[in-house]
Amino acid sequence: MKATYIRLLLSLFPVLNSAQSVPSKIYTDFNGFWESNTNNQSIPNNRHNLLAFKIGDKVYSTGVNNSLLTSKGITFSSGNFAALPITSNPTPGNSTFIGVGKAFGGDGDITPIPVSQPLSQYLTDGASGLDLGTAIFNFPSGAEINYQIQDINVSSIGDGIPDLLITQMGQISNVQDRFSFRNSAGTIVGTEFNVDLSTVQSLGLFRWKFYNANTSPITYNTTVGPNDSNNTRDVRILALDWSDLGVTASNAGQISRFTQIFSGQSDMSFTAYNKNSISLRMPVSGIIFKDNNGGVPNGLPFPNVSISLKNASGSTVATTNSDSNGFYSFQNVLGGNYTVTATVPAGYEIVGNAEGTLSNTLNIQISDSPVQNRNFGLYRLPCVKPGLTGIPAGYAKMGILSKKSISVEKWPTTVPNGHLVLDSDSKGLVITHMTTVQRNALSAVEGMVIYNTDLKCVQIFRGNNPGVDKSRLGWNCIIRGCNEE
Template identity: 65%
Template sequence: MKKRIILLSICFCPGVFFAQVTASKIYTDFNGFWESMVSGATIPDNSHNLLAFEVGSTVYSTGVNDNVLTTHGITFSPGNFTALPIATNPNPTDGTYIGVGKMYGGSGNISPIPVSLPIAQYLRDGVKGLDIGSAIFNFPVSAEINYQIDGITLSSIGDGIPDLVITQMGQISNVQDHYMFKDAAGNIVGSQYTVDLSTIQSLGLFRWKFYNANVNPPTYNNVVGPNDTNNTRDVRVVTLDWADLGITSANAGLVKTFVQEFSGQSDLSFTAYNEGSINLRLPISGTVFNDNNGGVPNGTSYQNATVVLNSSAGNTVSSTITDVNGYYAFNNVVQGDYSINLIIPAGYQVVGNSDGQASAMMNIQVGNFPVQNKDFGIYRLPCVKPGALGTPAGFAKMGILTKKNISLPSWPKNVPNGHIVMDSDSKGFVITHMTTTQRNALVPVVGMMIYNTTLQSVQIYRGNTPAVDTSRLGWSSITRACNEE
């Protein structure tokens, strides 16, 4: 691909500054090492991390893996960039997509679905959050992301070294994203930076597939991805200095938050910051799962669980509840030592956490990176519904006996509310054995039971609208649970 030179205009408009600096090349670890703007280069189609970017005549590394750059003969200025630690989860709208490489998890539309909610995770995944092969396309227009600031490094203002790296991964036209600093009262400090990302030079193409993000779980979109230009989208990268947002040594002390406002067409992989240029308060986040197998927390989400953040002295710093996806977050946490404490819901027990312990508490340390994926798995203790009292509705009329003698008088007529009674001290009851393929050839009815030799489990067909645990549809392996429902 031939390099193009884009002439950029500067408009000195009130409150708006357009002095953008476009990256002219990027380097990633796709297939070990990948360089943009190289004719005939393979088009990336999976997850890969941003190793470096070129601005002017200087290549700045991100700190992901400088050894790869050195090995491939790239001369660079060592840097230390990390994705801004978004912890809030904007509600996706119709037309918001999770985009991942076409080969992510396997080629095209694969099962199980390799992506999940919340969408925020795809803006901070990969090494240092810099996976440039995943993105949120058509980021909700109403979304505004705020980051609390502890301080800006004064020497970084106007020093010519990028402080902010903005990515744009898809088609966009004639819309504007906004970036700004604000003070404690919500007033803009310096100037609002506005950019039309469609004016930025393309660095080449990535190949994607897309999942609808406004449903849970996300669903594969077989229109947006496979049927348009081989799934490819342009990649654009903009870099900013704090001075581009009107920050000076005189007003830097007023800054309390950094704000991103999106156009509704924004296709964001991440926004990264230079760690040496700013001190951020960072988020702590995780998920609470309704987990029936213990070990690594997974399963279905558990909503409205209370999670408490305590200081190292045991004092409560903050408290929150999990959302519909089981997700919780503590935003804007200062560096230090903490513990995360789950208030165990009544009737449940903790069966695992992301530290590998069956504990409702995890100790953490907040440093220069977001604390993510601090998950808990909980499970309701098995219980037995008390037997019904009163006069039985009837008695058994049929029995199958392999014993030499009847154990109970008047058997089987003394067995209440039974239809067929089987009694043996030397024989077992064996139900139908079949593979999953054979099972799928059946025309099942609710309540049908088999032993699945493929899965090595007893399964029951629960239909499409089971009354208990409605998440387990169709053929379901029998597990212990509470039958109080």
């Protein structure tokens, strides 16, 4: 699993053979500003972005926040790094986990669960995709991710400036991760780079909690993390130059993709690239929601919705369907202007999209960054069933009245199937108000209701095994829906 030590290297084969490849420090924006290998440093336990890393006596910025580095007196060489644009959802194994900082969404085991599918979002989140506080632990052995290459800047080969950053966030030993460039036929161009990432010197510790990625819905893991080493893992980063993968000016033109093959113990927060060194084809992705409250798209996943990608001339470039998690993606799209259109199923309508309109088409522009979160919310018109007819099972026998007198004869015994009946013409019912933190301190029982002052909604506690809609566990805001679903 991922450890929390971060290392940066230019070559490991499997022994470090370049003094410059051994990192001595990283800088992030945890709690405003954090640097590794300092006295009395705090252990990061939440989201934070990689700002810079030090190799030898030189600091390279990632471009995330150069002004912050300057304000802290850090002298650096300005860089421009971003996470490789993975949008294909890796298939998790039995021991694959989503790892997030222990305080992510709230400390420890909280409800509702703060993580979700697709897994790929945790490899590209944060500023420029460089969030070190989220990761996927234990990619299955032999699993691979491919990134499509448009061209490599040959002047960047062997120039001493890192071109690729590989993260390893957990416990690992005696296994090989493999990296290579390949041509259109799948043949390796240059040489395959193999490394046991446990040989990379740790830069420090991060504190994690883990969620089972292979369950539906995703569940909190109560054994991995809470009971070992206070949830901490070593963090490592491997920095490579194109020359470490055998790339030369003569063979660079043959390259069509970069391939990463995992050892089974690989724990990745992101794989980042130097945007000055390479041009990539970019993915387009989003989620289709069955959205019963409109506005910003959210809710339950909506599978099997047809999505089309069209170029500026209106020609269809590709089509796909949303998966079981509502997720869709188009891979390896050339730069330019496009539209993404969701085909609305019969009986449904668009109730919101990523641009805040009610259109089933979104305009997108592809340049040097992935296009993500192009989401749509679809739903049917609100519906209710007619009330039951016939003789009720019983009538209310107790009521609380704030009026001077009853307005319905024999109230409350005229109210069918009730227990306690409230009636007033000048008073309102106010339920318990509390914050999310106060709510999480409760010993909740199923059916408990509160008003959440943070989320500004009435919430009901549905427990861990609700009889209806088993994906909505724990505390949930009460929202409009069809009572036939």
